[in-house]
Amino acid sequence: MSFRKIHALLVLGLSCALALSACGGGETRVEAGDREQILHWGNGAEPQELDPHIVTGVPEHHIIIALLEGLVLKDPATLEIIPGVAERWEISADGLIYTFHLRADARWSNGDPVTAGDFAWSWRRALTPSLGNLYAYMYFPIRNAEAFATGKIDDFDQVGVEVLDEHTLRVTLNHPTPYFLQLLDHYSMFPVHRATLEKHGDPFQRGSDWTRAGNFVGNGPFVLAEWQLNKVVAVAKNPGYWDAERVRLNGIRYYPVENVSTEERMFRAGQLHVTGSIPPDKIAVYRKESPELLRTEPYLGNYFYRFNLDVPQLADPRVRRALAMSIDREQIVEHVTQGGQIPAYAFTPPDTLGYTAPPAFAHDPEAARALLAEAGYPGGQGFPPTELLYNTSEGHRKLAVAIQQMWKRELGIEITLNNQDWKVYLDSVNNGNYQIARAGWIGDYVDPNSFLDMWVTDGGNNRTGWSDPRYDQLVLECAPRAPDRERRYRCFQEAEALLMEAMPIIPVYFATRNYLTRPSVRGMPPNLLGYPLFKQIHLQAAD
């Protein structure tokens, strides 16, 4: 035994003697939480803000949905729309006018009633350009919302949001938008408390401290109790919430644990009820040894490689197709990602609100070689040096190394790998300064549109240089004007077939969420969005 270890043991022994309670035995944080109905939640990162009109991330989402509530909610088991602040609503026959009737007993945490005017004011704020809301586009189905958000009009009265009376709100859309109700449950459309914001500075600018504990006034099932930087955000049950009777948790403590290994150890030591994820190499271990703790759920996201079509050797669709067809996705999900992901042969995840795109190609190295030869690179000969870009992460690295080798083996193509830190990577991809780049997309709402409208000509998230007028027409005109779901989905299917034919991207897999939960966590059914409805969750230790 080394000197260092002896010393460590001495210190440990000493401190154990001093603080017996801390060392072994005793109740873990999770057990105490079960008793007191306090949920300990691994939340991934320190929230940037708790202002629903500024933030963009998942950690912020988990906190804000506890503190604020929009017009509607989603049933976590089915993702169907259920009443939130609005107890009922009517939709006009042409699908353009929504009339929301707000419940009379909805209250802000300071006792003020939640009114239609609160929503109109909050939405105006969310759309005001000076605030810099990245999710302003969630409002764009509303008439003139885009013009207001981009500064083309200054008069909010022209936007299709109308306060009929204190408890009635009417919204007018540009086109029938089947997923509009879903958008209302996105935090960017949540209301904020006007008087509070005005008290703490300019509501139309960033940099206000209205979201601090003690200042925050919300209308959700919980109120903000504590926010310690990089340590914890604690929320407590809101007794004034309209549905408080059904809220069973007394509080939630969100921990900003960035390192997945740290998070897993905290979970194992009984410090967390729920983690955000799990180190991929631990999945197999948990599956074998304690499957009751591991959850693997389909997620509304995909993983793909983007091509830069300005690169000469990648401008040929046959080359892109050959690259796509030579990847053995079954091997990848089974041995590399190992998290129950689904091999992807289309772009939109299967069964996205009843929409499934048929597989557009198959794993066929033989045909891939033929295509590559046809394109002028038989056996990979003469294929120019090409680089695959990914942002630094163990998962991306492993996948890239595996695919690099598959391309080498099946096609005889040498691809070099290049990793960059996140911001440099974004800069490279945004400026077309790449050849092939790793990417992923997570749907904002459950509708094929959330996956397909990004590929229109010069779409901000396209970044491949791909453009097809027929595709634009299908996504921007055919689908929005379709009279029913069947015909709408037909437009999308045709569009997706075009996308997959041209293949400016290679789909690799459809995502899953792998994370850990204690068995005592009840009322958290799996869903595609990883969306918890905290007011339905409770803790019950097994007897």
Place this chain on the structure above:
Amino acid sequence: MPRFILHRLLQALPVLLVVVTATFFLVRLAPGGPFSDEKAVPAEVQRALEARYRLDQPLASQYLSYLGDLVRGDFGPSFRYPGRSVDEMIFAGLPTTAELGLYALLISLVLGTAAGVVAALRPNSAQDYLPMSAAMIGICLPSFLLGPLLILVFGIWLDWMPVSGWGNVPGDKILPALTLASGYTAYVARLSRGGMLEVLSQDYIRTARAKGLPEWIVVLKHGLRGGLIPVVAFAGPAFAGLLSGSFVVETIFQIPGLGRFYVQAAFNRDYTMIMGTTIFFAVLIVAFNLLADIAAVWLNPRLRHQYRKRAS
């Protein structure tokens, strides 16, 4: 001596100014702005954000207004955490980081020096190899490895220690302090052994021994003084680093300190936060290198004489 310190404090001003200026322009050269995101940022949002944080103004005027704010002690708002100021975030993390750094500093100085002296007294014997091998293992075990290892052994398998947190339950400060201290302890041990060996073979030590002074007085009073000079030179920047926080240890143990900001600010291109943490670190560097130089003078009577001469 006071004049020497005053001189050095005056020298600190240009040092800080150069650091501020260089960092200000370097971060703006780095690709990827503070607001880029996986989802495309619409042009109007980009414009609004740049206007909000004065990034739309010419670089020179941004620089001057930043300097102006700085003189008033205002580090500006964080770009990444829009509701917070950089001052607030640094002061929120500082007490934790300082406490953790102080423990690690004490452990490494006391333990490292002791190991170094013990080893130097009988070079090339078991008394030398044992602590020095431990020190080398300490260097081979970087904190990203030692931290998880200690947690696994003492936190999970033996269940003696909390696996994370800082000041939540008794005992949760032990593992992070040990983890952070280990590498530094090893350095101090190796350097002090080397320094001691150097000194113990010098004439004045022989003279002291010849005078019949007890060995422990020779070692501690005369030997340690000279033997610690390399340690002190290393300690200045090293301890400034300790007190500015450790990204790795804070991340592994889930400690709300400064070290995470230092790294994340760079990753996020949070310009003001990078500036704030860099300036903070620069102040620590200047202060600790000054302290180290004062310590070196104190350890070396001849230098003391020299400074006195220069001052007169």
Place this chain on the structure above:
Amino acid sequence: MSGEALQAERGVSLWRDAWLRLRRNRLAVAGGVTLILLCVLALLTPWIAPYDYRAQDLALGASPPSAAHWLGTDTLGRDLLTHVLWGGRISLAVGFVATGVALLIGVLYGTIAGYAGGRVDAVMMRLVDILYALPFMIFIILLMVIFGRNLVLLFLAIGAVEWLTMARIVRGQVQTLKQQEFIEAAVSLGLSRWTIIRRHLIPNTLGPVIVYTTLTIPSVMLLEAFLSFLGLGIQPPASSWGLLISYGAETMEEYPWLLIFPGVALSITLFSLNFLGDGLRDALDPRIAKD
């Protein structure tokens, strides 16, 4: 005979004596032989590595040591022995070259600052303070963007950071030495400054410099892994000990061999270096030589 010539004569015999003393130190010899062996292995890697370092067996995945794979395989089913060998090439090169750069700059800079003293010293050491304080990561990201990925650049970037502490240590030693009788004697003998620095100051700072150098090499190897994460260092499927250790640390519970073997390789290097370093230090100690 002039003082200069006398010195030169003595210099030669000093080195010969040192070499004789070093050869008598068994640990130092063992350390040196091990290092040479490691370097030979690294040089021969392309011919002796049992597998192609890119070869994968996804279905095999991570497997413990076996007859086919002496050190086991990693999570992509790649032979670990092959990766440790190839990684050694990178790590040893980074370790020695970057440390060499740091050593060269640090010793010269520190000696000049310490010997000159006064205003020159103040300016030089404040420059060191400034370089310490600049945000290292931004510096690396900029380097990468401006020059692209490049192994030479990696060596320079690491060397450019590591020399700072070296310079401080050397300067501290020189300040002390400068006051001692034998330097004053050399000055009164009329030797030139450069001769004094070269003949008397630098050799006498070697003790701490050797110690610090042997400590720097492993930390440089680990720093390389961090830079590779940032995208400046080497790219997969190539590997280095630092990278192997940091990946291994992530899976130390599931696949301990992925951590242990690269860790052992790094430890062996470090121990050999230290034994050799200590031996060198003892052998070169001018005061021992006088006995």
